[in-house]
Amino acid sequence: MIYLDSxxxxxxxxxxxxxxxxxxxxxxxNPNSLHPDGQKSRIALEEARRYFAGLIDCxxxxxxxxxxxxxxxxxxxxxxLAESNPEKKHIVISPIEHKSVLMPVKYxxxxxxxxxxxxIDSQGKIDLDHLKKIINPKTLFVGTIHVNNxxxxxxxxxxxGKICRExxxxxxxxxxxxxxxxxxxxxxxxxxxVSGHKINAPKGIGLLKINKNIDITPLLHGGGxxxxxxxxxxxxxxxxxxxxxxxxxxxxxxxxxxxxxKLEKLLINGLRxxxxxxxxxxxxxxxxxxxxxxxxxxxxxxxxVALGRKGIDVSSGSACSTGSPMPxxxxxxYGFSEKDALSGVRFSxxxxxxxxxxxKAISAVVETYKKLKLFSSFS
Numbered sequence: 292m293i294y295l296d297s298x299x300x301x302x303x304x305x306x307x308x309x310x311x312x313x314x315x316x317x318x319x320x321n322p323n324s325l326h327p328d329g330q331k332s333r334i335a336l337e338e339a340r341r342y343f344a345g346l347i348d349c350x351x352x353x354x355x356x357x358x359x360x361x362x363x364x365x366x367x368x369x370x371x372l373a374e375s376n377p378e379k380k381h382i383v384i385s386p387i388e389h390k391s392v393l394m395p396v397k398y399x400x401x402x403x404x405x406x407x408x409x410x411i412d413s414q415g416k417i418d419l420d421h422l423k424k425i426i427n428p429k430t431l432f433v434g435t436i437h438v439n440n441x442x443x444x445x446x447x448x449x450x451x452g453k454i455c456r457e458x459x460x461x462x463x464x465x466x467x468x469x470x471x472x473x474x475x476x477x478x479x480x481x482x483x484x485v486s487g488h489k490i491n492a493p494k495g496i497g498l499l500k501i502n503k504n505i506d507i508t509p510l511l512h513g514g515g516x517x518x519x520x521x522x523x524x525x526x527x528x529x530x531x532x533x534x535x536x537x538x539x540x541x542x543x544x545x546x547x548x549x550x551x552x553k554l555e556k557l558l559i560n561g562l563r564x565x566x567x568x569x570x571x572x573x574x575x576x577x578x579x580x581x582x583x584x585x586x587x588x589x590x591x592x593x594x595x596v597a598l599g600r601k602g603i604d605v606s607s608g609s610a611c612s613t614g615s616p617m618p619x620x621x622x623x624x625y626g627f628s629e630k631d632a633l634s635g636v637r638f639s640x641x642x643x644x645x646x647x648x649x650x651k652a653i654s655a656v657v658e659t660y661k662k663l664k665l666f667s668s669f670s
Contacts, residue, residue, distance in 0.1 A: 293648045293655075294604045297489075297641030298440050298468060298581050304491045304539060304642075307532045311493075318527045323516065332527045339530040346537070347477040347500060353518040356499040357530050361467045362391040364484035364499035367510040367521070368463050369395040372432050373404070374508035379431040385409045385417055385446075386624040388436050389465055393620075396434075409435070413626050414573050415444035422454055432461040432482075437475065438468035441608045441621045441637055442573045443581030445473070452479025461505050470498075471540035472547070473578060481505055487529065491642055492536035496529035540642070551579040551640050554649050558582065558638060561653035566660055572625065572635065580640040583608060585627070589663045591635045592616050594656075597663060601655045608635040633669075 294302070320328035322336050337352075344352040358364045369392070382396055386408040400406050407425045410418040417435060426433065433455050435446050448464050455462035456479070463482040469475055470485045477483075477500075485498035501507060501520065513522030540547070562569055562584060570585040586594055591607030598605055608619030618632030638652075 292602050292604055293652050295638045295640065295644065295648070295652060296604045296606045297644070298637060298639035299606055300488045300494070301491045301641050302643070303493050303532075304536055306539075307492065307535055310535075311528060311532065314528045314531055318531070322525050322527055323514070336525055336527045336530055339534040342534050343498060343537070346541075347475075349477070349500065351503060354501050354503055356501060356517045356521050357525060357533075358484075358497040358499050358521060359495055359526075360488075360497040361389075361465065361484040361486035362497075363510070364486075364497050365389075365391045365465060366395045367499060368482045368484070368501075368507070369399065369432075369434070371507040371510055372461065372505075373399055375506035376431055379429050380404050381427060381429040382406045382431050382434070383409060383422065383425055383460075384434040385411060385436060387411060387415060387439055387441075387444075387621045388434065389440055389467070392434055392436070392465055404431070411624060414575060415439060415442055415621075415625055416576060417446055417451065419447075419450060419454065422451065423458075426454070426458045426460055430458070430460045432463050434463045434465075436468075437464050437466040438473070438578050438581070439621060440468050440581070441619060441635070442583050442625075443468075443577040443579070443639075444573050445469070445576055445578060449476040449479050452476065455479075455481075461502070468581065469578070471537050472544060472580070482507075487533040487536060490536045490540050492533045493529055496526060496533045498533065543642075547642065548579070550644075554640050554644060554646065555579040555582055557646065557649050558653065559584075561650070562656060565653070565657040570631070572622065572627075581637065582639070583622075583635045583637045585622075585631050585634045586636060586660050587631075587634060588669055589660065589667045590616055590633050590669050591619075592633075593663050593667065593669070594636045594659060597659045598655060601659065603652050603655050606637045606639075608632070608637055630669075 318332045320332045322332040343355045410421040461481045466483045467486045471490045481502040487496040488494040511522045572583040595607045618629045622632035
């Protein structure tokens with residue numbers, strides 16, 4: 292298999308797999324227990340927390356919360372802010388957020404919250420002037436994804452954060468696709484979410500940064516773990532794994548960025564040479580490890596299924612509901628037609644992606660597209 296779907300998930304680093312059985316044996320005890328084995332687990336957990344606090348320039352380690360995933364983190368932030376600030380019934384987000392942000396916001400909208408979606412241009416960049424105009428004293432928070440999970444477009448979260456500070460409105464960002472891979476202006480973020488399985492850690496571990504100076508109610512209540520903010524026995528082993536995975540990405544960030552730029556150029560040029568009618572959704576102000584390409588006259592899901600049979604793993608920006616493909620909400624927000632929004636295929640690179648794989652993938656994509664186009668009834 293050639294795996295080009297790293298924006299969805301990544302294989303766990305071999306060194307983490309090799310060490311996990313040792314960590315499970317060594318840190319099996321509950322970190323809240325006062326006996327020596329419990330305190331051994333506590334020390335390992337707090338070492339991981341201390342590492343992340345230093346990485347994000349966070350002076351208060353208690354603002355670093357381990358969760359199960361970014362979906363939990365996002366729901367915690369959105370619902371927690373609403374619970375603690377019932378007088379503020381206005382939310383500002385971009386229309387290109389991940390579903391784990393859009394759905395809890397939709398949940399609040401059903402409860403009477405007013406939601407304003409930020410304007411974006413054809414390249415997916417947020418209109419900052421529009422943001423300045425719609426923030427008001429009743430705004431609960433502003434939320435914008437840092438790197439879009441379908442297109443790779445980077446938002447200027449430093450400028451957005453400055454605007455929010457001036458307006459005294461909390462700013463939250465989903466940094467799942469950027470964490471460990473590009474520089475992040477952490478000081479402008481009141482809240483952010485991270486997911487371990489996007490950077491070669493196991494599934495089941497996430498990170499949430501909170502601003503303790505802003506009232507927010509925990510999503511989970513119980514034993515008061517994670518400094519009272521996220522109850523439930525802590526997952527010490529996966530916290531260690533998240534730290535190890537993050538360190539690996541940070542140490543190799545510069546070389547990986549250069550590799551991804553070469554791979555993206557190779558992919559786009561190779562496809563354009565053979566299929567000149569394709570559209571690359573965004574080519575500027577983006578990361579090179581996520582690229583969505585529109586293939587006219589076929590659906591993205593058709594391409595994904597057909598390429599899977601050839602041993603190429605990619606994804607479509609559209610979701611399938613009751614057997615019917617739905618156009619990508621991200622591509623619709625960019626201004627593409629429903630037909631175009633159904634034709635997108637996302638290629639995303641990871642730590643282990645190599646040039647030879649891209650060359651083979653290009654050949655398979657070209658052959659697959661030309662065959663599908665001959666028999667497609669997509670209109």
